[in-house]
Amino acid sequence: MKLIYKLKQAITFTALTAAIITITSSSAEAKKIKLGFIPLTDCAPLVAAKELGLFAKYGVDVELSKEASWANVRDKILLGELDGAHCLSSMPLSVYTGIGGKAGSEMKIAMMLNFNGQAITLSKDFCSLVGYKETNKVAPAVKKVQSRKEVTFAMTFPGGTHDIWLRYWLAASGAPKNVGIITIPPPQMVANMRVDNMEGFCVGEPWGGVAATQNIGFTHIASQDLWSDHPEKALVVNSNFAKNDKEDLKKVMKAIIEAQRWLDNLGNRKKAAQWLTKPYYVNAPLAVIEARLLGSSDLGCDLGVQKYKGNYMVFYKNGTVPMPKKVYSYWFLAQYVRFGLLKSEPNYTQIAERLTLDDLYAEVAKEMNIPAQADMGIIKTNLDIPFDPKNINDYLKRTKK
Known part of the structure; x- marks a missing residue:
């Protein structure tokens, strides 16, 4: 009887040890x-x-x-x-x-x-020249600003989505090809516009909204206005x-x-x-x-609030x-x-x-x-x-x- 009891103890101990090893091994392997x-x-x-x-x-x-x-x-x-x-x-x-x-x-x-949900933001230089979605006014507005300073736009990565939305918009608006395009990380966009490093940028939210609320720039067009559900x-x-x-x-x-x-x-x-x-x-x-x-954009520059329905x-x-x-x-x-x-x-x-x-x-x-x-x-x-x-x-x- 003692031998059987000891065998049972040994089996139980072995099973318990194996279970502990399995759990430990599983935890260690968890990537x-x-x-x-x-x-x-x-x-x-x-x-x-x-x-x-x-x-x-x-x-x-x-x-x-x-x-x-x-x-x-x-x-x-x-x-x-x-x-x-x-x-x-x-x-x-x-x-x-x-x-x-x-x-x-x-x-x-x-x-x-x-x-959806990206935006092209223009600086206050354009505030009286072009409004929300007024793409036809972009080319003369750029030329007018160019008459007194170099015009530069920013995006976030060469060949990235923001880069392409920006180039697509420039092409559609007929803007001059001699505008500069530079790369700036998204969280640094507003700070760079504040110190006049560029006249516009394309970036994801919330940075377009932040520029508008800080009265640094205004939302000219949203990316879903270029391609709905892109x-x-x-x-x-x-x-x-x-x-x-x-x-x-x-x-x-x-x-x-x-x-x-x-x-x-x-x-x-x-x-x-x-x-x-x-x-x-x-x-x-x-x-x-x-x-x-929630699809509500205070555009800035006294342009009011744009409410998107479905294509936010x-x-x-x-x-x-x-x-x-x-x-x-x-x-x-x-x-x-x-x-x-x-x-x-x-x-x-x-x-x-x-x-x-x-x-x-x-x-x-x-x-x-x-x-x-x-x-x-x-x-x-x-x-x-x-x-x-x-x-x-x-x-x-x-x-x-």
Whole structure:
């Protein structure tokens, strides 16, 4: 009997030890996933996923890292210091083609984070010359300001979305080609305009709103006025993370998608604004973040308040937002050729397929019952001819000036 009792004790002890070892081993193996973000309102899906406990719900340990500039985000993703980040959706294209980094460097587009919500802000020099959406008045206004000083506009990263919205707007307005275009990180835009380093800028919110409330500039046009429901930010990831930690990446994506759904309930946006205003996130006035999240823009320069209905910043929109469509890559690459950032046409198909994780997203969408979305359709913007990804040469010929 004593022998049997001792055997039972030994078995119990062995099982308990094995369980402890398993738990310890599991904890030790749990990978901390580091995601970067720039202090902009559209980092909200990452912030909401963190604050709502959604990353934990899906079983991933995510740390959010506030970054100083898009160049910093690029470098950290490529070096593996960040597994991924809230990122300009066209940045991987810009970097891969050598416009915004070392040609051939790969950053993968896992999913989209939002549509709309950026703005072109003009300084008070233009206040009496051009108003909200008065694109036809831009060219003479620029020439008038040029008569007394050099005119410079700022964007946030070469080949990034803000760069392309700015160039698209300049082309549509017929503005002179001799205006300067410089790069400034988003959080530094307002300070640079305050000291007269530029006459206008294109950046994500809340910085356009901050410039207006501080009476430094005014919102001339929103990006959704250029292209309603345009792709803006994306979850961009390190290629090794995408390759070696596929299941963890899918969990991250699921948490973010659930956060996007939550954010598209307007009743939740005041709560989101309260998080975003914190110093460790966006660190901008609550009133500005909240108003523009809810589609209300005090334009500044005594132009009144513009209220957007439906085409304000959206994060999910019945599942149409998250899909990383390859046609977006075709459009941005074509703009690079159109505006002289690339001297010759790239291999659109090869680049889009190489950098877009559409197959991975399709798995996530199926598991989350997100409606399937069509890709490679014709893109219709507001100040341009339609873009057909099957006939890019014709588009480039017709937009060449």
